[in-house]
Amino acid sequence: MIAGGLGDRGGLGGRGDMNKIILRFRVGTREFRPATRPHRLEGTGPMKVRKFAISDAALERSPGQDGDVFVGNLVDQRHGSPITIGYGRYGPNQTLEETMAVDDVMVVLEGRLSVAGNSGSVTAGPGEIVHMPKGEKVTIRSHEQGALTAYVTYPHWQEARE
Secondary structure, X not given: OEEEXXXXXXXXXXXXXXXXXXXXXXEOOEEEOOOOOOOOOOOOOOOOOOOOOHHHOOOEEOOOOOOOEEEEEEEOHHHOOOOEEEEEEEOOOOEEEEEOOOEXXXXXXXXXXXXXXXXEEEEEOOOOEEEEOOOOEEEEEEEEEEEEEXXXXXXXXXXXXX
């Protein structure tokens, strides 16, 4: 269930009212609400709504990997965010083995990936999402056409690897 409210008046009466929108959602019996303050680095001001494309990412070889696996963070600790958001590119028939230091959500945009973990294996294609929980030992394998993904991690994967 998703619910929203618009302050006391029930409508938007002026520019400042946009700050009064409250969203909450419920999964089962648990309710989730956003933080009361925006996350930010000292002196940077509140975070802004932003949109990204793969062309915005500076892809670099995935740390500790020799294969054709590249990542590019777009939002991370440098921006005052509690999460990392980025893109990943896997060449054809690549394998990456990792024990997850963070919770990682991967959205397959192009191609196909198989992810095998302690609890089984899944294959995902365009528009499908894979969650890899912290502590899970996974093997990620791209298929013959490679893959392009978007990812969100919590906390920051770079800090967790250090």
